[in-house]
Amino acid sequence: MTALAPAAGSRRVLADIIARPSTRARAFAMDATLVLAGVAVVALLAKVSFYIGPVPITGQTLGVILVGAALGARRGAASLTSYMLLGLAGLPIFAGPVAGPAYVLSPSFGFIVGFIPAAFVAGWFAQRAWDRRPVLAFVGFVAASIIPFLVGVPYMALILANVVGSDVSFASIMGAGVLPFIVPGLIKAAFAALLVPAAWLLVRSLDRRARD
Known part of the structure; x- marks a missing residue:
């Protein structure tokens, strides 16, 4: 087990279906590969976007939820930290x-910072098997989806007021950074809450066939 693997006592996440290598070095290499795969997923979904204001509606949040749930809390957070750092290094992945x-x-940068704890929370719920039932998965994924707003909305207000020079009010911030994202966020959480449990059903089905 590496530092990125789920803590002892946690339930398996989808990434744990892959057989763990016997050596620590190979286990670390596998975790690193999973983390980078998570970066690729979020980067791909980030390009599904359209602007309605200073912050675009994108597929990033869906990617964050899926990566966190599939990789677990630690690897999910590591993946989104890597995503942020690689983007700041110049890779066009935002x-x-x-x-x-x-x-x-x-x-919108504050939302990217908020993706890190959001992935951790999605993974935390997954490690407690909430991702195996659609209703519980939806609750956990909605909770994870809220977290980027706790960081992103104050950051957006700060940048708009002090860098862009816009007049900022509570109503304008809610209109630009919160209200347009509620319905899309619920739709993305619902989609993930169907997709991840379906993946677990497939895993269990394949496992039963392998035993027969």
Whole structure:
């Protein structure tokens, strides 16, 4: 087991279906591969986006939920930390064509920071088997989806007021950074709450066939 693997006593997540290598070095290499695969998933879904204001509606949150649930809390958080750092290093993996260190001045950067604890929370619920039943998965995934707003909305207000120079009010921030995302967020959480339990059903079905 490596530092990124789920803690002792936690239930398996989807990534744990893969047989763990016997040596610590190989186990670490596998965890690193899973973390980078998570980066790729979020980067791909980030390109599914459209702007309705200073913060775009994207597929990133869906990717964050899926990566956290599939990899578990620690690997999920490591994956989204890597995603943020690689984007700041200049890789074009954020929504839109802009990347690099200057992205910290983007109104949407706070949401990217919030993706890290969001993935951890999605993984935390998954490690307690909430991802195996659609209703419980939906509750856990909605909880995880809220977290980026706790970081992103205050950060957006700060950037708009002090960098962009916009007039900022509670109503304008709610209109730009919260209200347009409620329904899409619920839809993405619901989709993930169907997809992940379906993946577990497939795993159990294949496992039964292997035993027969």
